[in-house]
Amino acid sequence: MPVNRQSLKEDGFTGFRPLADLDINRIPQRPGIFAVLQPEGFRPQFLAKSTAGIFKKKDPTLKPEALKAKWVDGADVLYVGKAGPGSKGNRGLRRQIQEFVDFGAGKPPGHWDGRLVWQLAAAGSLIVAWKELPVGQLNAAEAGYHAVFVNEYGQLPFANLLQSRVKGS
Secondary structure, X not given: OOOOHHHHHHOOOEEEEEHHHOOHHHOOOOOEEEEEEXXXXXXXXXXXOOOOOOEOOEOOXXXXXXXXXXXXXXXXXXXXXXXXXXXXOOOHHHHHHHHXXXXXXXXXXXXXXXXXXXXXXXXXXXXXXXXXXXXXHHHHHHHHHHHHHHHHHOOOXXXXXXXXXXXXX
């Protein structure tokens, strides 16, 4: 099955809210996976400078040629990530997605993945959807979505920098 808006809905993803209109308190606090999708009719325009925060003294901005090379024509999904419980059990989808949005607003991130989203003009119109999952299923689910996407398009979603894999595979 392809990885797109319809297949995510059929697989139990919910939310499907624009990043700019996100009510963070409506996102579950439990672990899960989330996806960032382009809205209907979206045309990528790349910003000269990323709005994302600096990570370990590194600017997240890429050259337009690099962004164009990462863009996946015909794909709804721009990024697939996971949200674990954290070492203290207080993370989950709500906190992970909030940190992702804060990263786009210029705050320093806890990780670098997904940063290409924040070099798109109109990033606030992008859609976020999520699915709660037990901790033991997170890695396999993320790896599965990445593998299906790569099988279909020949590369990872636009903003995924590393392909997730399940250990031992």
